[in-house]
Amino acid sequence: MTLAQSLWHHGAKTGVIGGITVLVIALVGMVESFNKRFIVADVMTMGIALVIVVAVLIAYNAAKRAASSDYPVVFANSLLAALITSGFLAMLVIIGNRINLRSVLVNASPVLYMVLTGGFEGAAGIFVILIAGGLSGVFAGILYLMPQLARQVAIVSLGSVLIAGLLQDLIRPILSAWGPLAVVSEWLFTQNGLTITGTILILLIIAATFTIWSLKRENIKTGYGHFPDGAQRNIKICAFIALAIFLIVLPQILGLFLSEVLTIVGLYILLGLGLNIVVGYAGMLDLGYVAFFAIGAYTTAVLTSPELGFFSLTFWQALPFAVALGILSGIILGVPVLKMRGDYLAIATLGFGEIIRILVLSDFLKPWLGGAQGAGKIPNPVVAGYQIAGPQHIYYLILAGCLLVVFISLRLRDSRLGRAWMAMREDEDVAQAMGINLVATKLLAFATGAGFSALSGAIFVSKIGSVYPHSFNVMISINVICLIIVGGIGSIPGVIVGAAALVGLPELLREFAEYRLFVYGAVLVAMMLLRPEGLWPEARHKLELRKDENDVADAQTETAA
Amino acid sequence: MLRQLKQLKERITPTDIVMWLIGGSLFGLALWGSIATLRAGLYTGRHWIDFLIFGLAQGSIYALIATGYTMVYGVLKMINFAHGEVFMSGPFTAYFVAAAMYRTDFLDNHPILGLLAIFLVAMTVSTMIAFFVEKIAYRPLRGAPRLIPLITAIGASFFLQYLFRGLYGSGIQAYPDMPIFQGFWTLAGIRILRIQVVVIIAAVLLMAALYGFIMLTRVGKAIRAVSEDKEAAALMGISVDGMISTTFVIGGMAAGAAGVLYALMFKQVHFFMGFIPGLKAFTAAVLGGIGNIPGAMLGGIFLGLIESVGPSLFLDGLGIVAPYQLKDAIAFTMLVLVLIFRPMGIMGERLGAKKA
Helix, strand or coil: CHHHHHHHHHHHHHHHHHHHHHHHHHHHCHHHHHCCCEEECCCEEHHHHHHHHHHHHHHHHHHHHHCCCCHHHHHHHHHHHHHHHHHHHHHHHHHHHHCCHHHCCCCCCHHHHHHHCCCCCHHHHHHHHHHHHHHHHHHHHHHHHCCHHHHHHHHHHHHHHHHHHHCHHHHHHHHHCCHHHHHHHHHHECCCCECHHHHHHHHHHHHHHHHHHHHHHHHHHHHHHHCCHHHHHHHHHHHHHHHHHHHHHHHHHHHHHHHHHHHHHHHHHHHHHHHHHHHHHCCCCCCCCHHHHHHHHHHHHHHHCCCCCCCCCCHHHHHHHHHHHHHHHHHHHHCCCCCCCHHHHHHHHHHHHHHHHHHHHCCCCHHHHCHHHCECCCCCCEECCEECCCHHHHHHHHHHHHHHHHHHHHHHHCCHHHHHHHHHHHCHHHHHHCCCCHHHHHHHHHHHHHHHHHHHHHHHHHHHCCECHHHHCHHHHHHHHHHHHHHCCCCHHHHHHHHHHHHHHHHHCHHHHCCHHHHHHHHHHHHHHHCCCCCCCCHHHHHHHHHHHHHHHHHHHHHHC | CHHHHHHHHHHCCHHHHHHHHHHHHHHHHHHHHHHHHHHHCCCCHHHHHHHHHHHHHHHHHHHHHHHHHHHHHHHHCCCCCCHHHHHHHHHHHHHHHHHHHHHCCHHHHCHHHHHHHHHHHHHHHHHHHHHHHHHHHHHHHCCCCCHHHHHHHHHHHHHHHHHHHHHHCCCCEECCCCHHHCCEEEECCEEEEHHHHHHHHHHHHHHHHHHHHHHHCHHHHHHHHHHHCHHHHHHCCCCHHHHHHHHHHHHHHHHHHHHHHHHHHHCEECCCCCHHHHHHHHHHHHHHCCCCHHHHHHHHHHHHHHHHHHHHHHHHHHCCCCHHHHHHHHHHHHHHHHHHHCCCCCCCCCCCCCCC
């Protein structure tokens, strides 16, 4: 009885979850719209890869949950989970071919069914789905039963192929920009997707490098430790210089389109660093952060745009006003919400952001701010008689801004004020008891964050040369919050990683843009459940979160005992 | 006397003064605007009555949604940010049922049955969404730092919004017309839109049922116990997790019903329809004192009235063009004002400045 139960129990349960997941992915339209992009040319599309990856993950999870030393049990569970998962898709195809689901579910189209069945019709198509599911299950089972090193190698090399396929638009122009590498690019990539030789090549190279690296990693690390201190410092300086040169030549390597993406990521990094001070350091969840971005942007627009016709300052003359007004409005917002915590603060700031957007959009302020049509003809910044226009030049302006803000953030974090913020984040009452002036500390956090946000707003309008109220909706605030959290609350490298992952990736994968918030939402929930400290966590915050978890675990074991 | 004054002086901080200044100037502006509007005589008594009834109808919808916020806050001490999406999911799904019934003339021939079916579908879907959101996104996070469930809730909210956008499409769907709700009723010489009367009556009945359930039944008593003190409730043999789920279920039902009323009144549904009403309903819950069910109901109605009367009353007299565009700004300003001056809300007593 127990054996039979353990055979199907985990597999069935996980399989049903997996089935619902793939159904949602398919019916939301992701499979169909991702199907246009090939990962391996003419063999595997992104849409199919997505379904297979989910099926393998589910089956692997089922195997893991079975947690049995009996190979057949593990195998049965992963196979069952994958079969149930694919069974859901098969049901969708069967039902969808009989009844027209399209009048309700807009994405349940015949094209979707063709994609899912791999082009086969009727019963053959259903078999294709089930066989693909079975194979995923078998693969996941084998993966789970492999020795650890082999599993890691398999995951990393397959993952690399996926990433190379996904980022083909990024890799191809970089490779072909430089004569000798162009040949390599032709070898690896077609116009859409990797070539078969390319796929095999990447698999082998990554597998080999990763194996060597994981076997020799300890040697390399201890070898580095054996260098004298001076040499270690030199290595660090060299790495730093290499990074600096890399950052300077980056737009030249990337070309126009990718530089544009880079500037967008850069702006989000600026925003993220600013909000990181409010949310990450001081622990106040501000959902109206876009308001300061808008204030910076509109101040610059009013001061520089001849279309609105009040002033015609240059960008550099307007910038201090924009930042100052941002800081001022940060304080003005800060005062009323001083006494609020957590949820209340979030909602009050969200309301504030909406108020600003509604005001900017209204006909009431139209004579001053341009109403729904916005305002144009905002001049580009001029440096030493040289106009900064186009993404490849704006990049340097944003880079300078980012470096400045990173520097300020780092210095603030290690300052007395930074420690006061963190103390406040951990416990407001205790911080106050320790003699921290809560009012001043909170207002400074709001003001600093708002100043950074206004700075990025000013750069943003001078970059696009016009300003529209629709650029300042609540989604910006949410995006920034997401990238901070995904990167790791309070961590500066985390902000950069988060911005690259959450803003850069969707720009590169155009099909993805439509599902951006869908995926963000899922990622936020998953992140909070599985890895609340983020991708690149700040040491102290990680400690705190993990400690809390341990406490909870302790408490549970205590009550259980 | 002098000592009292001195004590008072010590208690008042500069931030208090700034807050009073901000609040006072806003009140002053509203008062000035109202007087100017009334003196200019831009609107007749008829207009004001129309505004009031519209506000009452909209406010009772807010009130229904707000009960969900307030009950969840009561038991979990968190804002269920995804509640606006619970509100959206029901009527958006029920739209397809309604459209199908409309096409086959069922809705014309059996309006009551059809309406029942719409309510049933909408409430079921909303309830299921609320239940699963709690189960998947919130339950594993009990005992986590406060910021974490809030972020999860925001994530869940966007996930649901775009899930429904993906499933049903991004277009605005027009809810079918119900002939029985069209036209006017004349009451004491005042013509009132039928749909508004129906919405108000339905909402009041639902709220009465909900309040009765919470106050009179055993389950309601258990829910109240859980929101007073989880541990003590658990010791009394109440299943805390079960009661939390029940709270989400009841909130989901109320939100689903509110969603149908909203759809019937504004005749359209789309995936983003839950966001702003959700925020407003939260405002209403705060207005009434969060955690307090009658407070949320009153707060909702009050907010609806302010929103429909406010733009014309406060802003028109100030010479502001197109004041109606600013109605949401008025609602959010109300929220900020309440949070400043009376964080415990109109009826709130449990929540002092400590938690706000």
